[in-house]
Amino acid sequence: SYVLTQPPSVSVAPGQTARITCGGNNIGSKSVHWYQQKPGQAPVLVVYDDSDRPSGIPERFSGSNSGNTATLTISRVEAGDEADYYCQVWDSSSDQGVFGGGTKLTVL
């Protein structure tokens, strides 16, 4: 089945830019979605279809996808962005949803 690989952790200082990667074989040919999960809470969709934002999600959240890597970029990071972030795709070859292992974003 399709595998998505994320770094376990990323650290960034407030005001800086955080980049969280999601690796997969030819992931650029798939549509990638990103979810934010804060402790004790349900995941929240922050980017869908590689780079679109649901209403209510700040413009600081953006995404890109090419080749074998998709990236979630968080600009001007705030303390409130500290959370786990998961990428997700639909594997059409096996008709199933697939999540990456998640990345813990720490705001220093």
Next chain:
Amino acid sequence: QVQLQESGPGLVKPSETLSLTCTVSGGSISSYYWSWIRQPAGKGLEWIGRIYTSGSTNYNPSLKSRVTMSVDTSKNQFSLKLSSVTAADTAVYYCARVVVVAATPVMDVWGQGTTVTVSS
């Protein structure tokens, strides 16, 4: 806006069947896919499966032999059954609405999650 609420027993005995229901409020259950996702404590998200309101399903191959999903449009509910549970099935279980964007499914609304513990 649409809200989802999971319900069901918080404790299930090993070898028995886990049964959960997700109630959809603030909108119709019709014409959408609906998913179940779980998360063991301290671990990542695992997609369990999805069901369309027609009853069509897709399941995670690793769980397929034990999973059954169903939908009750008259009650605006959909359900999950997972048979022959073991301690490895202990997790927070989430339900979610699935919308199709650019021909691909995305989970845009999630329930708050319910904790299920498998123990005798």
